[in-house]
Amino acid sequence: MKKGYIIASVNVSDPEAYSTYAQASAIALKANQGIALAKGGQQQILEGMAGARSVILEFPSYALAVAYYQSIEYQTAKGHRLNAAVANIIAVEGS
DSSP states (O other): OOOEEEEEEEEESOHHHHHHHHHHHHHHHHHTTOEEEEESSOOOOOSSOOOSEEEEEEESSHHHHHHHHHSHHHHHHHHHHTTTEEEEEEEEEOO
C-alpha cells in the first residue's frame, strides 16, 4: 500500500496561538497513525514560493492522510490556526 503525506507551507503570525494548534493537531495525527517527518527547522526555497515554515506528515495510506485532515480532532485544532497562520496544505499519495 502506498503511503500518504500531508505537506503544509505555513506563515505564522501568532506563535502562541499556533503552538496551541500544533498541540491539538498532534491528537489527530496520532489517531490517524501519522508521524511528523519535518516540522519547522531549516529550509531553503530552491524555486517558487513557500511559507517560512514547512511541515511534512506521513501516514500508512493516502486515505488516512485525508482522514486526518477531515477528522473532527483536526478540524477543531484548525480553529486555533486560522487566526495564527496562513497555510497551504495538500494531501499527496506516495509512489
